[in-house]
Amino acid sequence: SAVISQKPSRDICQRGTSLTIQCQVDSQVTMMFWYRQQPGQSLTLIATANQGSEATYESGFVIDKFPISRPNLTFSTLTVSNMSPEDSSIYLCSVWDSYNSPLHFGNGTRLTVT
Amino acid sequence: DQQVKQNSPSLSVQEGRISILNCDYTNSMFDYFLWYKKYPAEGPTFLISISSIKDKNEDGRFTVFLNKSAKHLSLHIVPSQPGDSAVYFCAAKEGTSYDKVIFGPGTSLSVIP
Numbered sequence: 001s002a003v004i005s006q007k008p009s010r011d012i013c014q015r016g017t018s019l020t021i022q023c024q025v026d027s028q029v030t031m032m033f034w035y036r037q038q039p040g041q042s043l044t045l046i047a048t049a050n051q052g053s054e055a056t057y058e059s060g061f062v063i064d065k066f067p068i069s070r071p072n073l074t075f076s077t078l079t080v081s082n083m084s085p086e087d088s089s090i091y092l093c094s095v096w097d098s099y100n101s102p103l104h105f106g107n108g109t110r111l112t113v114t
Numbered sequence: 115d116q117q118v119k120q121n122s123p124s125l126s127v128q129e130g131r132i133s134i135l136n137c138d139y140t141n142s143m144f145d146y147f148l149w150y151k152k153y154p155a156e157g158p159t160f161l162i163s164i165s166s167i168k169d170k171n172e173d174g175r176f177t178v179f180l181n182k183s184a185k186h187l188s189l190h191i192v193p194s195q196p197g198d199s200a201v202y203f204c205a206a207k208e209g210t211s212y213d214k215v216i217f218g219p220g221t222s223l224s225v226i227p
Contacts, residue, residue, distance in 0.1 A: 004157075006157075033214070042203065042217045042218060042219040042220055043158070043203065043217040044217075045214050045216075048214070058214075092157055092158075094157075102148055102160040102163055103148070103205075103215050104160065105150075105157035105158045105159075108155075108156070108157050110155070
């Protein structure tokens with residue numbers, strides 16, 4: 001299965017600033033997704049990162065708050081903009097690398113906003 | 115509305131005994147189900163899956179059972195080991211092609227030595 005590297009692994013940020021999270025995969029994958037896990041909660045899909053086009057956002061998530069880039073088939077970034085303490089979560093990159101395969105996850109980025 | 119439910123937030127089991135984690139779903143269009151295990155400070159790791167054309171899938175100590183009429187599935191771990199202590203997420207999707215996966219809230223399993 002694909003090996004997924006996420007950076008940074010954790011960060012503490014000030015309210016009002018932005019953080020960009022990087023996701024690098026060791027092989028080309030068709031589908032990349034960004035999930036969020038708020039404290040004590042389940043994993044919630046933020047958006048599907050589409051290569052060469054705008055990301056597809058789930059209900060409740062907007063591009064201005066969570067801009068996503070995917071310049072090629074192995075790399076994506078998620079930016080958390082104008083952060084507030086409510087954005088404190090684990091952000092997870094995931095990929096679907098082949099038909100009938102399960103979703104694979106990176107180790108996540110633990111974000112704390114003060 | 116929560117489409118995938120895990121009604122037990124936590125479960126404690128003695129080492130060597132069976133762990134049974136339960137999951138219910140409401141969306142009748144779901145036909146592919148997955149279980150993930152998550153340790154603190156790590157991403158979820160895929161454990162086992164089952165397609166709706168089956169009612170059982172086994173992989174070593176892990177067995178998943180699916181009851182489509184009841185919209186219920188369960189994960190059995192036999193025998194349970196202390197290293198199995200983690201949060202287990204049930205997940206579901208429509209079909210086996212590329213599509214978003216919906217996760218349940220998770221069950222925290224503690225295996226007591």
